[in-house]
Amino acid sequence: MLKGIAVTCRDLNGRRSAESGQMRPPADHHKAGKLRFPMLPRSRINVWLLRASTSILLWTCIIQLTALGELWRPRLLGGRSSCNEQKESVSPIVPIYPPQSECFLFLVSFFFLDLAYSLVLFVLPGIYKNNGYLMVSCNGGLNQMRAAICDMVTIARRLNVTLVVPELDKTSFWADPSNFDDIFDVDNFIFSLRDQVKIVKKLPSKFDRLVENKSIFTLAPISWSNETYYDKQILPLVRKQKVIRLNRTDARLANNGLPSDMQLLRCRVNYHALRFTPKIMALGQKLVKILRSKGPFLVLHLRYEMDMLAFSGCTHGCTNSEAEELTTMRYAFPWWKEKVINSEQKRKDGLCPLTPEETALVLRALGYSNSTQLYIAAGEIYGSQRRMLALQAAFPNIVRKEMLLTPAELRPFYNHSSQMAALDYLVSLESDVFVPTYDGNMAKVAEGHRRYLGFRKTVQLDRKVIIDLVDQLRDGAISWDEFSIAIKQAHKFRMGMPKRRRVFPDRPKEEDYFYSNPHECLCKPSSDLSATD
Structure with missing residues (x-):
């Protein structure tokens, strides 16, 4: 449950959405013509829903932490062995079951957590929106492109943009015509990273003319750049252009000196999201x-x-x-x-x-x-x-x-x-x-x-x-x-x-x-x- 709380809290702070910020009209909107709804942040009812969902979520966290604190206190006080050390003696494992009161707290917390999450899903799409779309053209052989994809996902998460499934190199020495989904399980790629970055298989239709005219803003990032470069140089471009393409993506992110969450995400993409077909x-x-x-x-x-x-x-x-x-x-x-x-x-x-x-x-x-x-x-x-x-x-x-x-x-x-x-x-x-x-x-x-x-x-x-x-x-x-x-x-x-x-x-x-x-x-x-x- 503690893990579930952490994921939900992260969703509150970093959930990505490419919605325009307007409410969708009801199913019977055709009866009233094209009725335009006001932006959600200006609606009192949505502000109230946001406050209510936040309060429920916070109380749910308190309930769970209270219950889990009593349940796990002996284990936490017992310490934890490191990766390179083993305990000299191992005590017999005795199963510990929570009392009925704690089980009741867990059930209540589950109910409120689901309720809060539902409210958040209803409210957030109209309030939080990403900064644009990122297209990626990888270059090189399989593993050079693999590392580049990991970097580009991490950059997309940092910039709060929607990532379009990367394009693979077809013009290099190897002249391999394979697409992304010929090598990697694209559905697993998108689904396994859904809590970190929004990934789509292609740009929305509203950008079709840009694609047809080959007028998408394109640039090659500077090699071995840290997060500051992307925050200061690339993010303003995305906000201005709405969609940009990065090419020459090999070694465009620094090896060291990056925030730990960026380094961990690179590993998550490499070892879990990039699964072969x-x-x-x-x-x-x-x-x-x-x-x-x-x-x-x-x-x-x-x-x-x-x-x-x-x-x-x-x-x-x-x-x-x-x-x-x-x-x-x-x-x-x-x-x-x-x-x-x-x-x-x-x-x-x-x-x-x-x-x-x-x-x-x-x-x-x-x-x-x-x-x-x-x-x-x-x-x-x-x-x-x-x-x-x-x-x-x-x-x-x-x-x-x-x-x-x-x-x-x-x-x-x-x-x-x-x-x-x-x-x-x-x-x-x-x-x-x-x-x-x-x-x-x-x-x-x-x-x-x-x-x-x-x-x-x-x-x-x-x-x-x-x-x-x-x-x-x-x-x-x-x-x-x-x-x-x-x-x-x-x-x-x-x-x-x-x-x-x-x-x-x-x-x-x-x-x-x-x-x-x-x-x-x-x-x-x-x-x-x-x-x-």
Whole structure:
């Protein structure tokens, strides 16, 4: 009941409505012509109803708190264990039932709470109205768009605007034609957030002309902005324009320094509201079931794909023709701004994805045997089988979704890269170990999701250290045993355990990404854990 009170009080203070502020005419209004009603705030009867509902609600809260105070006092006085501590002794659980008087108070409070809520629903739509409509055009791959959607919902809640279901990127390198409801359960998305922000599937018809004329006010927010930017810069625009569109929505909200309610809402959207469609969920669960039937499995997010290599400029191990092909591709896409790249220097700095050959060495050094069941969560590996020979030799039990599912099962997902990535994402969440070879969007978002699910083991590879050790091993400067010991030591505290994000106020791109470690939504990490593990 206490939870119910909190939700209702929050509804009183923050309920969103897109109504114009006028009462709806009665069902028989056609008999009297188009009768215009005055605004509700000016009506004495509605002011009285608002006062009455508020009084009833307050008295209901008092009644419930009185009853619950007597019922829960022993538990509250008994204290509460932390996430990292367990009580030394556990007393037997004895059921405690409230006396009849308290049960009566609960029943009375339920009655008044329902009455008050009904009155509030009747009065508030005419008094509280939102500031306008927010349209969102996401950009990037699946997980880049996923994080952007979480941010945009949080911003919509902050600005008190109605959010239109986000549009997904169809013009990027992947050219995936999927809409929001092809990937995510749109009804769950809207319903699960109904107490936080109003979400609609499309703009009201009164804005049709704006849409047809493509005259909706559009802008790209400044990256890594805090709530003040949106309050001071974006909110006035929404109030003036009534509907605006935000594009380039990736990384437009700060990682740190935001109010706790905004951070918690980001998690709620990510881990509860953004649920994949039943079709994707069913096939993802089938993949996990097949893998589990064969024992434990490790998911390797081998980000050695053509788009990543072209974007990063990393050509180590590629032939001259392959390096030229990747460079040509980088120049062909204008949104990849960095064109001239020193591949070898970037590799030494740890800024390149590990090659399949380097990955094989690292997994062996970490102690994984050749019998390990290894699932590749990635698209087509650049260089095909030639680049996979060393990894395949070290780990013969390599599987992919194309090997575990029939062509008929995968056919609906062909040419839909985001839906394919969603399958890999589901398998990555459920794996015994998750190892990304590059800290891209999927690696970061999946890492954070695994933390939320109970700090599941995620190996955060230190690529700069790894490259230095790999080069020493190949040059004969260190032995295999020395290499293995050094790799294990370097990753001893990089297994996805609790820690706090690193914060660099003046360098947001270098600090830890919120979605890779949303510690505000998790159990508090132990004080003896370093913030920079």
